[in-house]
Amino acid sequence: MQTWEPRVRRALTQLPELADVNTDQQDKGLQTTLVIDRATAARLGITTKMIDAALYNAFGQAQVSTIYAPLNQYHVVMEVAPQYWQSPESLNNVYILTPTRGQVPLSAIARYEPSTRISL
Numbered sequence: 001m002q003t004w005e006p007r008v009r010r011a012l013t014q015l016p017e018l019a020d021v022n023t024d025q026q027d028k029g030l031q032t033t034l035v036i037d038r039a040t041a042a043r044l045g046i047t048t049k050m051i052d053a054a055l056y057n058a059f060g061q062a063q064v065s066t067i068y069a070p071l072n073q074y075h076v077v078m079e080v081a082p083q084y085w086q087s088p089e090s091l092n093n094v095y096i097l098t099p100t101r102g103q104v105p106l107s108a109i110a111r112y113e114p115s116t117r118i119s120l
Helices: 004-013 038-043 048-059 088-093
Strands: 031-036 062-068 073-078 095-098 102-105 110-115
Touching: 031 048, 031 088, 048 088, 048 095, 088 110
Parallel strands: none
Antiparallel strands: 031 110, 062 073, 095 102
16 A cells, blocks of 8 residues: 555546545554564564564454343454553553463563564
8 A cells, every 4th residue: 555555646646537536545644563582482482473462462353242132133343442542651551361371461571662563
C-alpha cells in the first residue's frame, strides 16, 4: 500500500474525468512495535507462539458464551476495557505463561518502541 497508493493517486489525478482525488490512508499515526529479545526468550523457554497467545488473551476479543432466546441467540464477547489498550504502557502488565517458569513479564523478554510509520 505504501508503495502503490501514491502512484495510483498520481495517475488518477491526471485523468480529466476525475476531480478532487484523495485518500483515506492514515500512515502518519502512532504505532507501537514490539521488539522481542529472542535469545532471552529462548533461554526462558518462551516461544513466539506463547507471546502471541498472551497478547491475544490480553487485547483480543473472545466469544465466551451464547445466550439463547426464543427467537434469537446472542453471542457474549469478552474484551479488555479501552483504558487498558489505549496506551503502550499496558504492555507492562502482560505476562507470558510458561510450562516451567510460571508467569514471566513480557518486559523481561521484549521492549516496545513507538514510531510514526509502519515498518515492512
